[in-house]
Amino acid sequence: MDAESPEDRARQAFEHAVEHERAAIEAHEAAADRHEEIAAQQEQAALSAPDDVRERMTLMAARERDRAETARQRAEVVRQRLRDEGVDPD
Helix, strand or coil: CCCCCHHHHHHHHHHHHHHHHHHHHHHHHHHHHHHHHHHHHHHHHHHCCCHHHHHHHHHHHHHHHHHHHHHHHHHHHHHHHHHHCCCCCC
């Protein structure tokens, strides 16, 4: 039975961390896309909404766009973290 060297274990842990970070990027990007879709739907619905509802729907759409931007920023933070480690984030 071969015992793994500390270097092997460290390499495996690093590779696992890189996989985890790439999955996080995908999740943040998917969330951002979904927030953008919701914002577009709310904006479309606001066009035919009564005046008293239109403003609220427009504000909700703006909040969704803010959430999308936050998710994209989080994805970029993870990308930068990988770059700092000398890893291609994509």
